[in-house]
Amino acid sequence: GQQLNQSPQSMFIQEGEDVSMNCTSSSIFNTWLWYKQDPGEGPVLLIALYKAGELTSNGRLTAQFGITRKDSFLNISASIPSDVGIYFCAGQRRGGADGLTFGKGTHLIIQP
């Protein structure tokens, strides 16, 4: 099935560094969501974006809904060890009957 283009695929960073990841699509979405998934668990919602151009923060996380409605980015500032995991972007079309379309994920690894 279709998946969003998410990059980078993986990131190796030092604790305390800032992180940036993004997601692009060839089609328009009405909602963008960012999730974090730990091994063996379901995705956990981090941030939801509903309007083109919207910039939303949740603690050290900031995400933006692109003006074209075809992209979104997620920034994490001052990374800490518990930020390790896989981050997924997801897009939702109007109505939501066909569910969310996900990216392949960005695997964040924090080096000691």
Next chain:
Amino acid sequence: DTGVSQNPRHKITKRGQNVTFRCDPISEHNRLYWYRQTLGQGPEFLTYFQNEAQLEKSRLLSDRFSAERPKGSFSTLEIQRTEQGDSAMYLCAITEGVNTEAFFGQGTRLTVV
């Protein structure tokens, strides 16, 4: 706690056997979704219920798959005559009212041997 409980957490089955998974939202939500996630991929949409009505099915949902939500609360996903390619994490998600924020359960990890 996302308010969605899935059972079992893990299932190992022999090829050709039938399996059934269950999703229990803690409170009533009219929209319920099933997704499948294979290793290294994001979740992929399988099917959608609004209350007890199954309104949308992905082409990924072959005729060996059937999902029900008999009373508009819990839901079951059954896979008949399992194949090795069915090995995946099966995730259930709910949305609250007209919001599109989807909250996922912990998933059921299926391994077909």
